[in-house]
Amino acid sequence: GAGVSQSPRYKVAKRGQDVALRCDPISGHVSLFWYQQALGQGPEFLTYFQNEAQLDKSGLPSDRFFAERPEGSVSTLKIQRTQQEDSAVYLCATTLGTGIGYGYTFGSGTRLTVV
Amino acid sequence: GENVEQHPSTLSVQEGDSAVIKCTYSDSASNYFPWYKQELGKGPQLIIDIRSNVGEKKDQRIAVTLNKTAKHFSLHITETQPEDSAVYFCAARAVTGNQFYFGTGTSLTVIP
Numbered sequence: 001g002a003g004v005s006q007s008p009r010y011k012v013a014k015r016g017q018d019v020a021l022r023c024d025p026i027s028g029h030v031s032l033f034w035y036q037q038a039l040g041q042g043p044e045f046l047t048y049f050q051n052e053a054q055l056d057k058s059g060l061p062s063d064r065f066f067a068e069r070p071e072g073s074v075s076t077l078k079i080q081r082t083q084q085e086d087s088a089v090y091l092c093a094t095t096l097g098t099g100i101g102y103g104y105t106f107g108s109g110t111r112l113t114v115v
Numbered sequence: 116g117e118n119v120e121q122h123p124s125t126l127s128v129q130e131g132d133s134a135v136i137k138c139t140y141s142d143s144a145s146n147y148f149p150w151y152k153q154e155l156g157k158g159p160q161l162i163i164d165i166r167s168n169v170g171e172k173k174d175q176r177i178a179v180t181l182n183k184t185a186k187h188f189s190l191h192i193t194e195t196q197p198e199d200s201a202v203y204f205c206a207a208r209a210v211t212g213n214q215f216y217f218g219t220g221t222s223l224t225v226i227p
Contacts, residue, residue, distance in 0.1 A: 004158070031213060033213070033214065040219075040220070041219055041220070042119075042121075042204050042206075042217030042218050042219050042220050043159070043204070043215075043217050044217070045214040045215070045216075048213060048214060056214065059214070091158055091159070093158075095213070098213060102213075103149045103161040103164055104149075104151075104159075104161065104215070105161070106151075106158030106159045106160070107158050108156070108157050108158045109157075109158050
């Protein structure tokens with residue numbers, strides 16, 4: 001596609017509910033990142049994929065967070081037993097390559113509100 | 116890990132004036148510094164970037180300067196226009212891995 005597509009755009013979840021957030025990257029983009037952006041803050045790294053391999057998941061805040069990219073294209077971020085502190089915008093970003101100078105192309109994000 | 120600080124958090128300028136946003140970073144090995152513009156309800160959009168082997172880069176009304184010794188870099192926007200109003204984020208790339216560390220953002224308002 002022409003850009004990074006994220007769905008849903010908005011998600012309201014009751015506390016304790018599981019949610020799944022989807023990212024459709026630009027075709028051919030090798031690297032895929034998930035970031036969490038709290039209100040009024042900069043994005044914070046969650047996890048990184050190179051093709052289907054999850055090379056870095058050091059930013060995932062707890063074992064309730066899980067991400068996958070099984071075929072090296074579409075990725076899903078899953079949050080189990082959501083809590084209020086999980087409320088944020090979840091951004092997906094992709095890059096064509098892995099070397100220096102490859103800036104991100106971000107999607108518009110999924111705004112998650114946990115009530 | 117890397118720590119990126121950004122100032123000011125808010126900035127208002129008159130249309131046509133210049134705007135400057137400054138960032139500092141802590142890891143002297145960071146080697147790539149992009150700037151992103153984020154409009155309401157949208158994801159951040161790359162507007163300019165600079166590598167550590169370059170001191171300055173310009174693209175029309177936007178320029179970025181990098182001082183590796185002092186570990187700071189700045190975004191300069193000249194002849195500001197109302198459509199420049201947005202939140203701007205600086206970032207630094209970690210040496211290991213590909214993740215970026217972002218500043219906390221500057222909300223720029225250009226007053227017509």
